[in-house]
Amino acid sequence: MPIRWSAEIVRVSPLFLILTEPAVRIWGGNGWLEIAPNAVDVEGGRYLGGGQMVDLPVISALVNGVAERVEFGLSGAAITSRVVELADEEAALVRSTECFIGLIGFDANEQETEISWPWNGRADSTQITFTSEGFKTQRQVSLSVGSLFTFRQNANLGYWVSPDQRRRSPDDRFCERTTLLTSDSRKPWPRG
C-alpha cells in the first residue's frame, strides 16, 4: 500500500528488513523504533537505528526484462554483531532470504503514521570491506540483493533471429532469413 503523500507527511525514513531467523531490522534514524506487526513484518519488532546507512540504492521497476541487483551498504552504528555474523559466518543462511525495503512516515510530532513496503528482493552475497582514507578507516558491510526476477535464468528475447522468434511463436517464419543479412549485405530495391 503506497504512502499517501499528503502535505502532512514530510518526514519519512527508510526501513530495511532481512527475514533471517531472527530477522535483521534496521531503520534510517537514530536509536530504537518499535513497529507494530504489519503485512510484511508479521511479527513487528524493534528496529535498530542505522543512522549511517551509507546509501540506499536507487530502486527501479523492472524494465525491458533485465532484472536488477542492488547493493546495500551499512556502516558505523548499524553494523551490529548480528549483522557481522550474518555477513561472515552465516552468509550461506542469508542467501535467498527475503529482503524488504519500506518507508515509514512520521507526522509533525514524529509519531508513526503509515508504512509501505515498495520493494522486495532476495539476498545474494554479503561482503565486508574496509576502506581507509587518510587515517580514517571505515568498515562497511554490503549485501547484494536481487529482485525476484534476478535468479530466473531466462535468456533475453532480444534478437531478430529465427530461434528467438520461434520461441515467441513456434510456427513463425518471420525471421527465418535474417541470418543472411549481415551488416555488409545489400538488398537491391526496387528489383530491377
Add this chain to the structure above:
Amino acid sequence: MLEFPSFSFQTWRPRLDGVALTGGQSTSNTVQTVKTDGGGRWLFEMGDSNLNQVQSLKLWRAYEALLDGGATEVILKLCDRRQSTGWPYVIVDNVPHDDDTLFDDDTGYSQESTSPIYAGAAALRATSMSVNSDSLIAPGEHFSIEHPTAGWRLYRVGARDGAVITFRPPLREAIAAGTFLETEQPRCVVRQIDASSFAPAVTRHRYAKGSAAFMESFDYAN
C-alpha cells in the same frame, strides 16, 4: 562512564543535527523539504578553552588519550546554567547540623537548589509528556533523563501547555511515571568526532586553546 570536564569553553554550540532531503526547486520557486532522520541526534561543538595553565593542558591531553579518538563513550554535561530551568536558583539558607546546632557565627549551611521536576509515563519516541504543573520548566530549556538502557539522553523543550511539554528529539526509551528530569546539569552520552582537531597547537610550549566536538552516541542500540 567517563565524564568530560567542563573546561570553561568560551563558545558552546549544542544542536540537533538532522538529515533533510529536498526534491529540488519547482518552477514556482517552491522547495519542499523531507526529513528522513526520524528525529535527529545531538551535536556539540565547543570552542576556545583556555589551556594556558599547566594543569589544564595536561588534563586536556589526558582526555585526548582517554577518548580514544571517538571509540569511548563519555558523558558530556551541558554547561548552560544561566539558561537552565529556574535560574537564578533558590538559595536554601541556614540549614543546621543534624543536632540542630549552627556554626559558631550562628549561620548554617547554604545551598542553591531547584525544585525537582518529575514526568508522567511516556512511550518510546514520544515527543510530549506531562510534568508536575508547578515546575518552572519552559521552552528553550534542556533536560536530561537517565534511561535504564540508553543512559543519559538530552532533550530540549519546544513548547509548554499547562502541564504538558513538547520536546525534541523523540524519547530514546520509554519512561515510567515519576521519572526525574535533570535540569540543573543536563547531560548526554556522546562520543568524540573530528578527533584530529582535538589536539591543540601549543604556542611557544605554553599557550594553547582547545576545541572539541561531540556527537550523541547510540552504542546501546546494538
